[in-house]
Amino acid sequence: GAVVSQHPSWVICKSGTSVKIECRSLDFQATTMFWYRQFPKQSLMLMATSNEGSKATYEQGVEKDKFLINHASLTLSTLTVTSAHPEDSSFYICSALLAGTDLNQPQHFGDGTRLSIL
Amino acid sequence: GQQVMQIPQYQHVQEGEDFTTYCNSSTTLSNIQWYKQRPGGHPVFLIQLVKSGEVKKQKRLTFQFGEAKKNSSLHITATQTTDVGTYFCAGNFGNEKLTFGTGTRLTIIP
Secondary structure: OOOEEEEOOEEEEOOOOOEEEEEEEOOOOOOEEEEEEEOOOOOOEEEEEEEOOOOOEEOOOOOOOOEEEEEEEOOEEEEEEOOOOHHHOEEEEEEEEOOOOOOOOOOEEOOOEEEEEO | OOOEEEEOOEEEEEOOOOEEEEEEEOOOOOEEEEEEEOOOOOEEEEEEEOOOOOEEEEOOEEEEEOOOOOEEEEEEOOOOHHHOEEEEEEEEOOOOOEEEOOOEEEEEEO
């Protein structure tokens, strides 16, 4: 149980393109989802916390207008990287918390999306 | 901001040898979680420790949470090639978001 699906798994696109990444909880409802970014050989850095039906909470230094997050249902959150540039190339990973649980509970991670901007 | 550090950053061991990674925080954690990320993969939850001084075992893996709830360790006995990956500790400071440690990358020499 507790499967999180992330799509697409790999994206290669030209500079200036906007890219949308989907994160779905397949067998549970998630009121809270998280979006992380991971550069090669580094740790996971939280970008934002996505709450169903409300605005996302962004971490310091993350541009909310560049990384648009929508969490319209209990099973889907999307991250759109707008006007992507080569420096946005990274591994983006989402995770989800089972609805009704607090931030101290284990997170269930998607497979991640490798984004390469040419 | 609050940080969680891990040492060592890298560890190369001969297959069959033991491996330990240490996790340290400057302030008290409400809980510690451990995740494993295989090369090219995503983090997979291993275990959560909540109580001061808690010790949990999963087959060859032993997890400890310090008495002061500021440090933790993961020990693997008799490593196998399937243990390859990066091990992250992650902790919550109170009810705040999960903060990931810097990770320890384990490679196994067959």
